[in-house]
Amino acid sequence: MPGTHVNPTRMELTRQKARLETAVKGHRLLKDKRDELMRRFLDLVRENMELRLKVESGIKDANRRLVLARAGMSEETLQGALMAPKQEVYLTSSTKNVMSVDVPVFSTKTRTSDPNDIYSYGFAFTSGDLDASVKSLADILPDMLRLAEVEKSCQLMAAEIEKTRRRVNALEHVIIPEAQENIRMITMKLDENERSTQVRLMKVKEMVLQDARKEEEARKAS
Template identity: 75%
Template sequence: MASTQVTPTRMELTRLKKKLVTATRGHKLLKDKRDELMRQFLDLVRENMALREKVEAGIKAANKNFVIARAGMSGEVLKTALMMPKQSVELQVGERNVMSVDIPVFETKTRTADANDIYSYGFAFTSSDLDGAVKSLADILPDMLKLAETEKACQLMASEIEKTRRRVNALEHVIIPETQDNIRYITMKLDENERSSQIRLMKVKDMMLEDAHHYKERQA
């Protein structure tokens, strides 16, 4: 149903036709964006699931190694060995744009370039099981950061998909049908006014012809 606030003029009709063209083009672009977001979102979800399984398995293995190391060492020696960490990791957060969504990108930078520089204790009073536990945690750290990155990316893309879906629905079910109804309403009104004008002109013409005919009869 056409809006009662629409003014049935040719200028308004031209404006609504331009609006309809823009809305139709925007609807197509938003649908394409939504479909591409969904595709990339599903890829991220699959990657996230694989990373989560890998990280959970790595943490489980590291905990198992620490339990074994704790069984072969006293609690005081273990606490002393891990009290002062030797290596430090700096986290740098960047961004990359995916379909107008700013997704975080995590990069790490260690204090020293040596990947084996992770043991903060001497090897004389500790067991090799502790070395394996520390190494397993160090190995799983990049995957943990990648997991955090993909989970945040999934959250942001899900939010953008929802916003895009609402915009597509608003265009498809509200704006475009309403504009089409208004165009039909104005077109009908303009056609009606044109027919009325033609009828009035025909009546005026008939009156003029009749007056001219009577005038000629009087002249005769």
């Protein structure tokens, strides 16, 4: 049954056909969008898993090295070495559009280009384990930023996939069947009206012929 009352007119029939055509086209486009979003989402999920394992491994290695450095250095020396960072990292954030989803993009720029500026201390009174810990953290910084991008992108894409899925279901199970039912109902009503009109015309024609025969018989009788 149609969801709303429609007038069984040819104009309404044309409107419902146009509505159905638009809904079918929109359904096809949204399904394609949903499928492409799912493909990209799954790619991001796989990348997210790889990055998370890599980042966790890097942090674990940095912590292990820091524990060794703490064991070989006094607490005062360690705190003094890390008290005044020499390098600075500037983070900028922007977005890019992926299938109508604005996903974040992070980029970094260091104050200097010298890779040795990550060490804020001299090497005379510090251990090599501290150097390795600092180097490990510096190396995984790009992966940490990319992990943040990917995780946020996954959240945004998941929300867009759900929104698109609801739209696809609404078109597939509500709007398209409703338009099809309205077209069927209007077509049946118009056909019924046309048959009724033909019957009335045939009766009128028969009455006209009968009147014509009666007039002819009366004329002959006179």
